[in-house]
Amino acid sequence: MSLEKFDDALEVLEELKEYAPRESSVYALMGKIYKRRNMHEKAMLHFGIALDLKPSATDVATIKLQVETIYGPIVTNEVS
Known part of the structure; x- marks a missing residue:
């Protein structure tokens, strides 16, 4: 992805999804690539x-930040 070979990266990540279907970081990275390509619906998906997939707290924060750059702040109804 750092080389901006997005099509190649997506192809590898699609294959990786088959081997690690419950790995949230794979989907998060795919979302980031789709966001960079202005494919916001696929990014949000x-x-x-x-x-x-219940990622770590750090990954949740990173994903929410990516989403906020597309649609603005996320409002949740979480009870403390």
Whole structure:
């Protein structure tokens, strides 16, 4: 991805999904690539899947930041 070979990166990540279907970081990275390509619907889909897979707190914060750059702040109804 750092070389901006997004199509190649997505191809590898699609294959990786088959071997590690519950790895949230794979979906988060795919979301980031789709976001960079201005494919916001696909980005949100993959960020949502990543969040559903219960990533670490650090990864959750990173994913939410990526989402906020697309749609603005996320409002949640979490009870403390």
